[in-house]
Amino acid sequence: MRIAVFPGSFDPVTIGHESIVLRATSLFDKVVIAIGDNAQKSTMFSVEVRRQWLELVFMEVPKVEVTVYYGLTVDFCRDLGASFILRGLRTSADFEFERSIGQINKKLDDSIETVFLLTKPDHSALNSSIVRDLVRFKGDIRSFIPDALQPEWLINEFNKGRVG
Ligand code: ADP
Numbered sequence: 368m369r370i371a372v373f374p375g376s377f378d379p380v381t382i383g384h385e386s387i388v389l390r391a392t393s394l395f396d397k398v399v400i401a402i403g404d405n406a407q408k409s410t411m412f413s414v415e416v417r418r419q420w421l422e423l424v425f426m427e428v429p430k431v432e433v434t435v436y437y438g439l440t441v442d443f444c445r446d447l448g449a450s451f452i453l454r455g456l457r458t459s460a461d462f463e464f465e466r467s468i469g470q471i472n473k474k475l476d477d478s479i480e481t482v483f484l485l486t487k488p489d490h491s492a493l494n495s496s497i498v499r500d501l502v503r504f505k506g507d508i509r510s511f512i513p514d515a516l517q518p519e520w521l522i523n524e525f526n527k528g529r530v531g
Contacts, residue, residue: 370449371482374403374440377417378410379499379521383490385424385513387455392430395451397415401443402435411499412524424513441476452481457491480494
């Protein structure tokens with residue numbers, strides 16, 4: 368079985384992530400979206416909420432699973448029996464960043480291949496940090512988040528975080 372792990376923060380999931388995952392389902396038997404729970408990285412949304420939103424977005428796509436992982440991505444792939452790491456490439460800056468991670472991962476485990484999908488042109492300017500800024504400053508996020516999500520959910524979560 369060809370299993371790909373799609374690691375990331377998904378803080379929050381965007382239509383860019385959604386598109387990469389859907390496109391990857393024609394290449395792999397299973398795509399495991401893996402939310403990296405990195406204590407060093409502070410996020411706007413809790414790992415539980417990020418997971419719930421991803422599960423909702425891919426609820427009707429049987430090949431897609433959502434999970435949370437700690438530690439090295441290659442270790443997680445090995446535990447899962449996954450031979451592929453999936454990443455999206457938006458810009459040349461992404462390429463430089465991904466090249467170094469990809470080459471280190473290859474050094475750590477030669478049996479795992481990183482596979483890149485080029486972003487659709489209309490998604491190449493989009494990232495989660497733009498969505499977070501829009502949430503923070505009350506901009507309209509509707510066209511950047513998957514249809515399965517309501518903008519109000521993100522706004523409510525953000526407001527909870529500010530109080531708590
Ligand atoms: P990370 O913190 O690992 O960069 P992200 O959640 O930002 O986590 O991204 C996870 C993956 O999704 C990365 O491979 C990234 O290139 C890809 N990605 C992010 N935004 C987009 C987008 N707009 N279009 C396509 N791929 C994207």
